[in-house]
Amino acid sequence: MAAIGIDYGTSNSEVVYFDGQEHHFIKLDPAMHEANKIRSSVFIYYEHELPRPPVPVIEAKVAQIKRAITEQIDKAKESYYEAQDPREQQVYSDKISELRSQFHNLPELQRRAIELLLKDMTVQDLSLQQLVETGKFAFGEEGFKRYLKTPEKGRLIYSPKNFLGASLVAGQQQAFVGMIAKQLAFFRESAEQQLQQTVDTAVIGRPVKFHGTRGQEGNSQAIDIMQQAAHKAGFKHVEFLEEPIAAAYKIEQTLDKATNTLVVDIGGGTTDICCIRLSPDKQGDLDRQQDVLSVTGTRLGGMECDKNLIVKSIAPTMGLGQLMFNGLPVPPTYYSDMCAVDNIPKLDHFFSDDYGLEIAQTRCMVKDPSLILRLQTVQEEKLSARLVNSSRLAKELLSSKDAITLPLHYIEADYDVNINLDDLNRSMLSWLRRVKSLVTECLQKSAEQPEMLFITGGMSLSPIVKKELQEVMLPDLPLLEGDAFNSVCEGLAIQAHKLT
Numbered sequence: 001m002a003a004i005g006i007d008y009g010t011s012n013s014e015v016v017y018f019d020g021q022e023h024h025f026i027k028l029d030p031a032m033h034e035a036n037k038i039r040s041s042v043f044i045y046y047e048h049e050l051p052r053p054p055v056p057v058i059e060a061k062v063a064q065i066k067r068a069i070t071e072q073i074d075k076a077k078e079s080y081y082e083a084q085d086p087r088e089q090q091v092y093s094d095k096i097s098e099l100r101s102q103f104h105n106l107p108e109l110q111r112r113a114i115e116l117l118l119k120d121m122t123v124q125d126l127s128l129q130q131l132v133e134t135g136k137f138a139f140g141e142e143g144f145k146r147y148l149k150t151p152e153k154g155r156l157i158y159s160p161k162n163f164l165g166a167s168l169v170a171g172q173q174q175a176f177v178g179m180i181a182k183q184l185a186f187f188r189e190s191a192e193q194q195l196q197q198t199v200d201t202a203v204i205g206r207p208v209k210f211h212g213t214r215g216q217e218g219n220s221q222a223i224d225i226m227q228q229a230a231h232k233a234g235f236k237h238v239e240f241l242e243e244p245i246a247a248a249y250k251i252e253q254t255l256d257k258a259t260n261t262l263v264v265d266i267g268g269g270t271t272d273i274c275c276i277r278l279s280p281d282k283q284g285d286l287d288r289q290q291d292v293l294s295v296t297g298t299r300l301g302g303m304e305c306d307k308n309l310i311v312k313s314i315a316p317t318m319g320l321g322q323l324m325f326n327g328l329p330v331p332p333t334y335y336s337d338m339c340a341v342d343n344i345p346k347l348d349h350f351f352s353d354d355y356g357l358e359i360a361q362t363r364c365m366v367k368d369p370s371l372i373l374r375l376q377t378v379q380e381e382k383l384s385a386r387l388v389n390s391s392r393l394a395k396e397l398l399s400s401k402d403a404i405t406l407p408l409h410y411i412e413a414d415y416d417v418n419i420n421l422d423d424l425n426r427s428m429l430s431w432l433r434r435v436k437s438l439v440t441e442c443l444q445k446s447a448e449q450p451e452m453l454f455i456t457g458g459m460s461l462s463p464i465v466k467k468e469l470q471e472v473m474l475p476d477l478p479l480l481e482g483d484a485f486n487s488v489c490e491g492l493a494i495q496a497h498k499l500t
Contacts, residue, residue, distance in 0.1 A: 208297025
């Protein structure tokens with residue numbers, strides 16, 4: 001039996017097995033350059049027809065058809081009594097008999113109801129729970145490519161992890177259990193195939209605070225969903241470890257003496273920070289909570305930067321800031337709603353027909369309607385996830401370039417947006433202030449001061465982030481070099497090995 005570490009991230013996920021000496025990275029997505037990384041997004045789709053509507057919906061449609069038949073019977077009766085000719089009366093009598101036969105033919109009524117429902121139904125009409133229970137799943141680049149090619153065939157959940165601590169309406173919680181169970185089962189089966197042994201134990205990374213606004217209640221809900229999903233995926237034993245602490249366990253292997261370390265983990269959806277006592281003498285200890293000096297975290301990750309960059313640098317080319325003929329600005333909420341890929345209710349509202357009509361009306365009220373047309377295209381063709389992904393690529397390119405031209409030709413032919421490093425800096429200002437405030441909070445809560453700094457997570461590769469934390473905020477702390485992308489999962493695998 002083997003135990004694995006699972007870094008279930010906002011943007012990407014990873015699985016690692018540690019045999020006590022060496023880390024083994026499980027290949028999850030051969031379509032990616034780094035096959036051990038896989039997009040955390042899920043595309044749930046239908047190749048052919050949509051599923052049969054739920055029984056209550058069919059029953060409601062049958063009742064509607066019956067009401068229409070009853071009205072026809074009443075009209076036929078009126079015509080029968082008004083008719084003077086016996087032959088004409090017979091025609092209406094036959095019509096009444098035929099309609100009564102239709103009224104009582106339940107199988108035929110149900111068939112007609114289903115046919116009418118499917119005729120007008122789209123994927124967006126299905127509840128998330130029904131989608132999870134009846135749709136096909138595509139993960140990683142395969143899923144994202146399917147979404148880009150046929151967005152109308154399914155639904156892309158850009159980051160399932162971001163919803164775990166949120167307020168979920170009836171059925172959504174179990175929908176996420178089912179969805180994440182599919183992902184975790186895929187991870188477990190991939191590990192078993194490559195390790196050639198049964199995998200029944202996992203240590204799964206968790207943020208200090210899951211994405212959401214419900215405090216401890218949201219955190220408890222998120223852990224409960226993950227626990228249920230892991231057991232449904234076939235894991236018999238599951239434990240959770242806060243991600244910055246997992247990263248600390250990995251870098252502890254590089255130390256030759258006891259060292260208090262500040263770990264700053266900035267991922268796609270959350271920023272988590274801990275100050276922890278590390279020592280090569282404690283590497284075999286299973287419970288290390290007594291060594292954690294302080295820990296803080298919040299829903300503040302790289303995705304916020306992606307959305308901020310859209311609002312600051314792309315949205316103005318889509319009409320943000322324009323004045324309407326009545327002197328009022330184009331509603332800025334259009335653009336924040338457009339970016340809400342981590343908020344299902346808000347994104348559903350943005351993609352609704354009513355919202356599209358409102359944008360179309362606004363387009364008729366501005367001097368340059370061509371800019372609003374770009375926004376309208378994103379709304380009508382449901383391109384929000386693709387736009388956020390483009391912004392993420394722009395952010396990554398600006399880590400090594402001073403300026404780029406971002407092609408958005410899937411919105412409009414020859415539509416390019418020029419973005420430079422100053423634009424990125426401005427879009428990140430408020431975000432960075434909040435990250436630094438979180439670091440300050442962690443340092444103030446710690447009874448002992450750190451001697452070393454370790455920055456991990458995808459955003460740690462940003463020169464802007466590194467400069468602000470290392471040179472501006474913490475210039476006196478030596479930087480521990482380490483793997484920004486793999487340290488969390490490697491630490492989770494170390495903890496998993498201890499369980500065996």
